Amino acid sequence: MIIEFLGTSAACPTHYRNTSAISVKPLDNKQWILVDCGEGTQHQLLKSKLSAFHLDVVFLTHLHGDHWFGLPGLLSSRSLMGATSKLTVVGPKGFTEPLQNFLKVSKCYPEYPLDFVEFDPQMQNLGTFLGIKVQRVSLDHDLFCSAFSFQYEEVPVNFLNDKATSDGIPDGKCKAILKSGEDLELGGKLFLSKDYVERLDRSQRVIICGDNRTPECLIDFISPCDLLIHESTHVSEYLKVDGPGQYHCSAERIATFAAKHNVPNLCLTHFSPKYQSKGQNSMNLIEDESKKFYNGNLIIADDYLRIQIDKNRHLSQI
Numbered sequence: 441m442i443i444e445f446l447g448t449s450a451a452c453p454t455h456y457r458n459t460s461a462i463s464v465k466p467l468d469n470k471q472w473i474l475v476d477c478g479e480g481t482q483h484q485l486l487k488s489k490l491s492a493f494h495l496d497v498v499f500l501t502h503l504h505g506d507h508w509f510g511l512p513g514l515l516s517s518r519s520l521m522g523a524t525s526k527l528t529v530v531g532p533k534g535f536t537e538p539l540q541n542f543l544k545v546s547k548c549y550p551e552y553p554l555d556f557v558e559f560d561p562q563m564q565n566l567g568t569f570l571g572i573k574v575q576r577v578s579l580d581h582d583l584f585c586s587a588f589s590f591q592y593e594e595v596p597v598n599f600l601n602d603k604a605t606s607d608g609i610p611d612g613k614c615k616a617i618l619k620s621g622e623d624l625e626l627g628g629k630l631f632l633s634k635d636y637v638e639r640l641d642r643s644q645r646v647i648i649c650g651d652n653r654t655p656e657c658l659i660d661f662i663s664p665c666d667l668l669i670h671e672s673t674h675v676s677e678y679l680k681v682d683g684p685g686q687y688h689c690s691a692e693r694i695a696t697f698a699a700k701h702n703v704p705n706l707c708l709t710h711f712s713p714k715y716q717s718k719g720q721n722s723m724n725l726i727e728d729e730s731k732k733f734y735n736g737n738l739i740i741a742d743d744y745l746r747i748q749i750d751k752n753r754h755l756s757q758i
C-alpha cells in the first residue's frame with residue numbers, strides 16, 4: 441500500500457503544513473482510503489496524485505475540527521466532479537447528525553450514494569475496504585479518539601510451480617493440494633507442502649493513530665506493525681511546563697514506546713505550529729528528541745510525503 445500525508449500540522453495550518461489528513465491506497469487500485477479530513481484537504485488533493493473521484497471510504501479518528509472540518513467541502517466537490525460511486529464515512533458515535541445538518545442547511549445533496557457508519561468504544565472490527573481489513577482501538581485524548589490498523593486480510597502465498605514440475609508433480613489437483621497446505625502422497629512418495637509454498641510470515645500492517653496522550657493505549661494493538669504513524673505534537677520540555685492537561689504526545693514518549701515494542705518504522709506527524717519555523721523552535725527539536733530514544737527507521741512527515749510498503753513488506757519513500 442501507499443501512504444500519503446495530506447496534512448501534518450496540529451490544530452492550525454501553517455505556510456508549509458495543512459491540518460490532519462492521511463491517505464491509504466492499495467498498490468494495484470485507483471481507489472483509496474482517507475483518514476481524517478482537516479480543513480483544506482480537498483485543496484491538498486489537487487496537488488497530490490490522488491483524486492476525490494476515486495475516494496472509497498473516509499475514517500475519522502475523532503471530532504476535533506482540525507481532523508474533520510474539511511469533510512463537508514470534500515463531499516460537495518466530489519459530487520460536483522460527477523462521481524457516482526458510493527462513499528462511506530466511518531467515524532465516532534455522534535458525527536452523523538451534525539454532518540447531515542451541515543449538508544442540509546447548505547442544500548448540499550451529493551449525487552452519489554453516501555453511507556455513514558458510526559462506531560462506539562467497544563467496536564474493534566470495522567470491516568474490509570479495498571481488500572484491507574480495518575480495526576480500531578481507543579486512545580487517550582479529551583475527545584473519544586481512535587487508532588486504526590490497516591492490514592491485508594490474505595497472507596500472500598508464493599507457489600514454487602517450476603520446482604513442483606521438475607519434481608514430477610502434475611498440474612491440477614496434485615499441485616492444488618500442496619498449495620492449500622496439505623502434503624501429497626504420489627507414487628509411493630510423500631511431497632511436503634512446505635517445500636513448495638513460500639508463505640510470508642504475515643501481511644503488511646500499518647497503524648495510523650489519532651491524537652493520543654498515552655502510547656500505552658496501543659499495547660494490545662501494536663503487534664504486528666510494519667509502520668506506526670503517531671502524533672508528536674510537542675517535545676517533552678513543553679509537556680513538563682504545561683502539565684498533564686495536555687492531551688498530546690511528546691517525541692520522547694512515542695519514541696520510547698516504539699523502541700520498547702520493536703516497531704521497525706516510526707513516522708511522526710501532527711506537529712504544533714510553533715516547531716515549524718527556523719531557529720530555536722525548529723523541527724529539529726522533534727527529530728533530535730526522537731532519535732535519543734528510538735534507533736529504528738524514523739520518518740518525520742511532511743505534507744505530500746509518500747511511503748510505499750510493497751508485498752514483501754519493504755518500505756520506501758517515493
Ligand SMILES: [Zn+2]
Nearest residue numbers: 502504581651
Ligand atoms: Zn484532537
